[in-house]
Every structure is written in structure tokens, then in C-alpha cells.
Amino acid sequence: MMLSNKVSVFLCASLAFATGAFAVTKHGFDFVVGVDGNFKEAIAKAAASGASESKRFIIFLPNGEYDITKLTGDEHGKTTFSPSNVSIIGQSLENTTISNTTDTEGISTTATLYFPNNKNMYMQDITLKNKSTYSTSSAARQVALQQNSGDKFIYKNVRLLSGQDTYYTKSGRAYWEGGEIDGTVDFICGGGDVFFEGTKLVMTRNGGYITASQNPGDWGYVFNNTTLTVSNNSFNGTFYLGRSWGHAKVVFLNTKMIAQPHAQGWYTNMNSAPVVYGEYNSKDGNGNAVNTSQRRTYFDGSKDGSTATLKTVWNASDAAKYTLENVMGGSDNWAPNKLTVQVSAPKIAQEGANITWNDDDNAICWAVFVNGKYHSNTTANSIDVGKIAAGSKVTVRAANSMGGLGASSNEITVLEANVTYYNATLTQSIGGTVTISPDREKIAEGTSVTITAEPATGWKFAGWTGKDSAAAGSTNTWKTTMSKDIDIGATFTAKGTTTFQAETGIVDNAIIESTNTGYEGSGYINFGTGHSTVQIPIDVEFSGEYTIIMTYSNGSGKTRDLAFTAPGTCPAGIDGCKGATTRSFAATDKWTTWATDTSTITLPKGTGYITFATVNGNDGPNLDQIELIEKNVDKGPVALPKISRTNSSYNEFRIYDTRGKLVRISTGKPNLATLPAGIYIIKAFAQGKYKQKIVQVH
8 A cells, every 4th residue: 555644753751750861751752732632631630630840741732723712711701821840832833823812901811821839841843822902013012922830930932922921930840942922012021030041032013012020020021032123113222121110120131133122222111110131142133233322221110119220231250040940940950951862863763663763862752744734642652554545644753851842854655564453452440551552453473562560659469360361370560562452451469458549549520739838648639629539449359338438638617528429329420329428528628638437437348449429510529538336237257166066055145245244145157257256255055055265366
């Protein structure tokens, strides 16, 4: 067969921290927009993922424009993106755009994306565009990116398009590498410490201002190797480097001024006098020194009456301390430029039914494109060509530890290959997951695969199941070569464990969080309004009644309810389930204060899910974990200890507790399994005699 399409491949994975260095643990993109769902579903999955600094959640957006105004925006079209430890990766800055249109103007109400309190965010090769009804030549406040608080933001090759207040920061550290920011007035504004390395700044209005710094951090805005230009040559010499929104700190170092600001450089006032305004080694588009002799040095604040006389044209000594290490290092020695390093392009070739390339320890996964369009991704350093028509053009890119994509590989044309393909049937079970790498619908004969049984927190691998269980061995990893269809599953056990973490469950309209301290395990469940549930996997050795102790927090100031059901009860959910138990969870002092609520539940033997759900569409408490304690369970028949060689000669049995209280009289051999756990004295009576024995019931 002949192929007529083009294909590209990517390599992606997650970042794991090792002592003194970065180590990469391979995994694919967690969510591909347009393949796994829309951008709204991507945010929900990221929030529920329990992502951490060592295990990021990576969202990939293929080329295209994603208008999220109505999908994720509020009444004004502003989208809030709350999860931390997330990478948002586009296929290319020029052709991958997230956009919105707002029905109002305002610095706090219009953002295309709003990060409220995020940490460890990474964005690469993408454009954010506020497409409001206001013209970009106007001074209406239309924000493309609002970074409210949090810390450690990285933007590599990111473009922001809007008018006034395009990029709005408030606190924390952010690092820009490359990319572009366009705007009219104060289009980089706010606080925090932001280091711009090689970023292009485009003025799109006559007489505008690049920066409006307010309540900055220790360093404020630091621009290094930045390029200044304008969208219209008539704007040249009419704009200003900045004005002081509030005690400004702004520094321009080694700037290439294709378009130059007003001769005075800085505007005289706004609200208050600046604290730091500095400019060093500015060159024009031809590499000649810019005439800075008329740069302003005296400033006053029109609102607070403050004044300042500053040295605004710096020498090398003045600029020396404004290094990336000093500005971004903080108390944790953060080095964001180490995280933006791209993985080298692989060299690919076709070998029979597979396209292969050398593995790379610095890469996290590979993804496939057809004619420049996204196709798939894999953690193996090969793909089979079973679903790629002969004649297709294939390229490969590698992703770094944050998910950012490096340069494309060489391009090859897929050749026809007569290959046998096999299926891999993976049976999932409670307490863990079974995965295969490479993960493909059909796997070519001769392909090496790794099948892994991964237990959830608090569980352990118990063994393989399925037709190929004997070949898989006794460990939770099986490596084999495809020569036939595979049928494999796994079982997991939590026997010996009585405590089960809520965050290991299956959530619906709820999120897994780790924001509020004091929880056990790796997080807790934050329920949503409407129908919100979590199914927590449990494993009990005996059927019967258990005490269930639920650890929760409720900082709402009022009681909140949850309903729960046992495994096998109302499998479609709790709504309308007559067997559900509803509990009212009292308010705690705050969301970081954890308390317990106790109830009872009747459980079948073995593994299953206890389902928790909100009641009547109202929000619930945060649920951390559950503990199950045997109360009245069926442990099966328990043999009565021999009292004599011939029990049949005894016609009455009396059972006493340790205080001598008569518990039960039986005319036949008693079943001790029906007794509560404890120590008992059993007396067996016959004509003219009796025997007694002390026993313990578990």
C-alpha cells in the first residue's frame, strides 16, 4: 500500500527529582485536547490528577484555535485555571492559540487565562489572545494572562496578544524565555519578580507605555536581551518604557531597540514615584548604541505626592547584580533556565513494521503527527506503521522534563510493510491498574512490550490473572515480545490494611487536592456542587457490619452532608438509593483542621468500592480517608475447643463472659462465630458432671 500523509512523532515524560540532579520518568501526555476531550475536561482532569512538582500533569494542544469563551469562561468570558504543577504545551506558537472574547473591560474581569494561586506552572509554544470587541489600538483593559499569586511560573516561546494590561502579574516569581507580548498601554503590569530573557515586546499604539509596575517584589520586572518594536512605524519614539503604578521597579538590560521609546524613556508619574528604573547597554536595530542622554531622572507621584531622583542610565557595575540567578533564585535556588532546555532532535528510520530512533534519558515520551497533524504519543522509542499509509512523511520531536517539545527529527517516507498485528487485552481490577508500553490498539509482531501492574496507595500486587498469567511470572512487571494476542490482568490486595485513602478513588465532578495541609496520604477529595461522587476502593476479609471512621475537614462554617453506600448497593450511584446512609459533618475550625465522624456500614467480603456522594446538589466536606473496624462480622464456623474426648455426652453448654455474666445457653454445640470478639468461659454439662474451657473469639 502507498501512503499519502505526513506524520510527526514526539517524546514526552514527567519530571522526578533525584539528589542533586533531575531524573526523567517516562510517561505520555496526560491529556491531548481534541483527542481526549476539550479544554474544560483537561482542566478537570488536571485538578483531579493529584499532580505534584515531581509528577506533572501535561496538557498538549495540537495546532488550531481554541476559543474557550463559552466553554470555560465565566459570565464575562474569563477562564480560571486553578490546578498547580501543570504544563500547557502547544504544537507551535504561530498556529496554536487559546482565545476568548469578553463583554466588558477591566483588569480583573477579562483574562483569557487566570492563574489564581498556582505553583510550578509551565507553558510553551502557544499563543493566548484576548479577542474582545474592543480594538487592540484602544486603551480598554483586556487581559490575556492574569497571574494573581503563587510562584515559579515558566513561559517559553509564549505569545500574548491584547491591548491594555495584556500581562497582569501580582506576586511570585515568573521566568520568560523568548516569546512575545503585544499591547497598547501598561501591557506588562503588576507586581512580583519577573525575568524576561530574549522576549519580544510589540507596542501597538501611539503614545503607550510598556510597563506599569506596582508593589513589586525584591527585583520587579527585569528585561534582558529584549527586542522592542512597534506594529506601525509612526509609533516609533512615541511610547515610554514604563510608568509607576506603585513604587515601580523596572530594568532594561542589553535591549535591542528596533523601535525606540520617547527620548525621556520613562514617564514622569502615575500614582507614586518609582523605586528603581534602570537601562543598560541599549542598542538600535543595527547594533549601535542608543542615545540615552535625555533619559528622565526625576519622578513624582501624582496620587501620593512621593518624589524620587534616580540614576536611570546604568553602567556595567550597576547592571551586574541583575542576573537570572539573583532575580529568580530565591531561598530555594530555583533555576528555571535548566527546565527549559530542549531535548535534541532524534534521528529516525523505518525498520520493517516499525519506525525507530535512539532512546534519550532526557526525554519523557514521543508523539506522532500525520502531515503536520497530531497522531499519537508513546513512551517507547519506536512506533509501528500499521495505521499509517505508505507514503506518509514522518518526523519526531522530543519533549523535555516539563513536556516542552524540541526540534523536529529528519523526515522519512513510510514504506509498505506486510506485518501481523496482535491485540493486548488488559483486565483491570480494584486496587490498581494494568498498563502496557507501548500502548497501541494493534501491536506489530516482534515488538517488545512491558506490562505493569501498578497498585494504588495502600494496596499491593497480589498476582496475575488471565490466559497469560503463568508466563508473566511473580513480579508486577512482565516484559515480552509480541508473537500472539495477549490476555492478562492483575489482582491487588489491601489485607492487613484497615485504612483507605479517598484520593485513590474514582471521582466524578470532584477533584483530588493537596492544598490544605494536615491530610494523610497524598491528598483528599474536594467535592463539587451538583452530583459529586468518589468511589473509594476497599478490601475486607470478612462480610458483616463494620465501624467506618471518616476523616474530613469542613471550614465552611456550617454543617455539610455526605451520603455513602456499600459495594454492590445502587451501582448507578447514590441518587434515589434507599440503602444509602447520610451523615452530617460538623464544621471544623478551618479547612486545615481535620476531624472524624463515625458510622456503621455492612460490607460484603473481598474488594469493592464504597461510594460517597453529595446530597441534594449541595457541596460536601473535604474527605481525607476512611478506616474500617470489624464490629459484627461473619468469620465462618469456629470449632469449639474440645472439652472432653466425647462431646456428645454433654447436653448443655453455658457461655459466660470474664465477669461471670451468663451470655448464652445452648443445648447443642454452640457456634462461637456469632459471638462478639472477646474472651469467654464455656461450661459443658452432663448428668452428674461438667467441664469448662476458656476460649478467645477474634
